[in-house]
Amino acid sequence: MRSEVRLPVLLVVLGVLLGVGVPTAWLLTRPGTSEGPPVAEVVAGSSGPAASPSRGSDAAGPEQAGSGGSLPSVTARPATPQPAETRPDPTRLTVPALGIDAPVDAVGVEPDGTMTIPEDVSRVGWYRFGPAPGAPEGSAVLAGHVDDAEQGLGALSPLSEASVGDQVQVTDAAGGSTTWQVVAREEFSKQSVPLADLFARSGPPRLVLITCGGPFLADIRSYQDNVVVIAEPV
Amino acid sequence: MTPLRRTLVLGAAGAFALGAFAAPALAAEDTATVSVLHAVPGVPVDVYANGEELIPDFQPGTLTDPLQLPAGSYDLAIYPAGSDPATTQPAASADDVTVPAGANATIAAHLTPDGTPVLTPYVNDTSPVAAGQARVTVRHTAAAPAVDVRANGQVIAPGLTNPGEATLETAPGTVSADVVLAGTDTVAIGPADLTLAEGTSTIVYAWGSQDAGYQLAVQTIEGTHSSPSGVPGGSAGLVEPSVPLPVVGATVLGMVVLGLGARRLTAARD
Numbered sequence: 447m448r449s450e451v452r453l454p455v456l457l458v459v460l461g462v463l464l465g466v467g468v469p470t471a472w473l474l475t476r477p478g479t480s481e482g483p484p485v486a487e488v489v490a491g492s493s494g495p496a497a498s499p500s501r502g503s504d505a506a507g508p509e510q511a512g513s514g515g516s517l518p519s520v521t522a523r524p525a526t527p528q529p530a531e532t533r534p535d536p537t538r539l540t541v542p543a544l545g546i547d548a549p550v551d552a553v554g555v556e557p558d559g560t561m562t563i564p565e566d567v568s569r570v571g572w573y574r575f576g577p578a579p580g581a582p583e584g585s586a587v588l589a590g591h592v593d594d595a596e597q598g599l600g601a602l603s604p605l606s607e608a609s610v611g612d613q614v615q616v617t618d619a620a621g622g623s624t625t626w627q628v629v630a631r632e633e634f635s636k637q638s639v640p641l642a643d644l645f646a647r648s649g650p651p652r653l654v655l656i657t658c659g660g661p662f663l664a665d666i667r668s669y670q671d672n673v674v675v676i677a678e679p680v
Numbered sequence: 681m682t683p684l685r686r687t688l689v690l691g692a693a694g695a696f697a698l699g700a701f702a703a704p705a706l707a708a709e710d711t712a713t714v715s716v717l718h719a720v721p722g723v724p725v726d727v728y729a730n731g732e733e734l735i736p737d738f739q740p741g742t743l744t745d746p747l748q749l750p751a752g753s754y755d756l757a758i759y760p761a762g763s764d765p766a767t768t769q770p771a772a773s774a775d776d777v778t779v780p781a782g783a784n785a786t787i788a789a790h791l792t793p794d795g796t797p798v799l800t801p802y803v804n805d806t807s808p809v810a811a812g813q814a815r816v817t818v819r820h821t822a823a824a825p826a827v828d829v830r831a832n833g834q835v836i837a838p839g840l841t842n843p844g845e846a847t848l849e850t851a852p853g854t855v856s857a858d859v860v861l862a863g864t865d866t867v868a869i870g871p872a873d874l875t876l877a878e879g880t881s882t883i884v885y886a887w888g889s890q891d892a893g894y895q896l897a898v899q900t901i902e903g904t905h906s907s908p909s910g911v912p913g914g915s916a917g918l919v920e921p922s923v924p925l926p927v928v929g930a931t932v933l934g935m936v937v938l939g940l941g942a943r944r945l946t947a948a949r950d
Contacts, residue, residue: 453941454941455941457940458945461934461937461942464937469931527872530854530875554812590913592913592918639911647905664917
């Protein structure tokens, strides 16, 4: 009698373990949609005016001027037309930990105002109106298609598995290269991507990698989210 | 100097002290951003604001970095460099120039069409430029009649008269700019290569006189860019997150085993 009961009980326990335990374990261990601190926090305020530490001197200024009694010199410079300073364009992006190794094209914007992305999903676009990787300040933005119906997976499709600490390398047309380290990854619905901060032209130098992710909306043939990875210079 | 005047000068002096390093932080408050351009050929000048010397020995063809000034009204004057303002007539002056809070202005010292020095305050357009575009403003500050301003040989600002200006948004890039007498192909200035950077405002001044020669001066205002409106990124749905097959298999198997065990259990109880 005892042994007859033991088998069914064993089966029930095993069944619960498999049926509940496995999906739960998968849910808990699968790579999350984000890593590191929230991206919005990392890039917050990059696009705005400089922070306010100097604001304290607002009150002190007039006093100093009053007691000192002299005006500091005003800087003037020749207004003759100057040739533009140029920095070599980035030409290649590699993220060894993710197996990403893709050529980079300089791109601008589409007539609808969105960033141009190379048609070839094995190539990555660099937003040429913003800073270049290695510029002293601002965010250099590189973006690529995650996939295409005919071409298959895109060069940046592994981006959704980027981990904090992954090394990123960008090579430029002059043969120079810059090395970066991933500090955060996050998925945003396309309506809530902090574009102004991601495309900041001032503030600390950053590398911003963007592709698509999240649920696929078949009726508009588009993904709902943007996968955003932020890297900082090593 | 009246007490009010004195206060204004002190306030202005304080702002100049701050201007060098605190410009962005104060920009949004009760201050205005002011640049000064010297476009009177041949004569270095001293620039005075409310009776106080602001820029000594200001050279023709130079432009100051942007200054943060308290919003308000200013009496501006220029004197030949090194002269005593108490005993010298100003070369040009402009009283009660109102500088509203938040404004971005350029005060240009330049010549009228007949060659008299004058101070003209211009308000600079710092509204955002659409992503992928550049803004260019042309200002006629030369002792010359009406002109056409051309970019790559095409007229972009026809019939501009001193001290008029024209503004347009265009594709960024380097253009070859020149200035011709209105309605003619007679080149008065240039050509000169101008770089119109995306998301910036480039202000071009045509200045000078027949005797001293005509030139272009350029002022660039940054920070007027816009971000792209989005980043499209895929069209096939290949990487849509889904539950992997082994997990589905294990779950189904678990359900079957559970059902089997439960049936056995109830059977054993009967």
